[in-house]
Amino acid sequence: MNRYYFDASALVKRYAKESGTPEVIRLLQQATNAYTASVAYAEVIMSLRRKQEGKLQAIQFTNLVHDLDVDWQELDRVELTQSVLYLVTSLTT
Helix, strand or coil, rough: CCCCCCHHHHHHHHHEEEEEEEEHHHHHHHCCCEEEEECCHHHHHHHHHHHHCCCCCHHHHHHHHHHHHHHHCCCEEEEECCCHHHHHHHHHH
16 A cells, blocks of 8 residues: 655646656555645645746646646645644654
8 A cells, every 4th residue: 555645846746847757746656545735735836826937838837727626636635733733743753
């Protein structure tokens, strides 16, 4: 069983070709469960918006957001409650 957590910076690599893109795509394909924080949706959109200002055209941005919307339904989303944050902190100390 392959379970992976993808933060927003990793998910962006799924939609914008960057260093690490092939690895993220491979892990997403292998994942039995792919987890992300619910806030990652907004973070990915904002990152793609910044890329649009640099090099993406509007239609490319729209297509990438559509792809994210489709993929979002398949991701297991974690709400970052205070108890989750405390748990993460305890795992790192």
